[in-house]
Amino acid sequence: xxxxxxxxxxxxxxxxxxxxxxxxxxxxxxxxxxxxxxxxxxxxxxxxxxxxxxxxxxxxxxxxxxxxxxxxxxxxxxxxxxxxxxxxxxxxxxxxxxxxxxxxxxxxxxxxxxxxxxx
Numbered sequence: 001x002x003x004x005x006x007x008x009x010x011x012x013x014x015x016x017x018x019x020x021x022x023x024x025x026x027x028x029x030x031x032x033x034x035x036x037x038x039x040x041x042x043x044x045x046x047x048x049x050x051x052x053x054x055x056x057x058x059x060x061x062x063x064x065x066x067x068x069x070x071x072x073x074x075x076x077x078x079x080x081x082x083x084x085x086x087x088x089x090x091x092x093x094x095x096x097x098x099x100x101x102x103x104x105x106x107x108x109x110x111x112x113x114x115x116x117x118x119x
Contacts, residue, residue, distance in 0.1 A: 039108055075111055079109070
């Protein structure tokens, strides 16, 4: 008889679950990616964020809504958060630092996020 250890079955089921999840969300992900700025795509922001859906991090629309009242004063703190990461503002999962993003790129991303409108 050929028996796999229990752990191997768990790993196989986990991979199958990931494949099913990826297949069911690919159309929505393509639509969300098409709404991202070219810079956000280039800097791989879509790996953790979507425009209007929660992924690992909050949707960009939610960030825009939370900070819109601050106006231009929100650009620099958001830019610094993009570069240095942080924790505690959107739940338990911290935002990892993205030091490959320059200060000017981070400011451009922050301005783009703040420009987003819901709906």
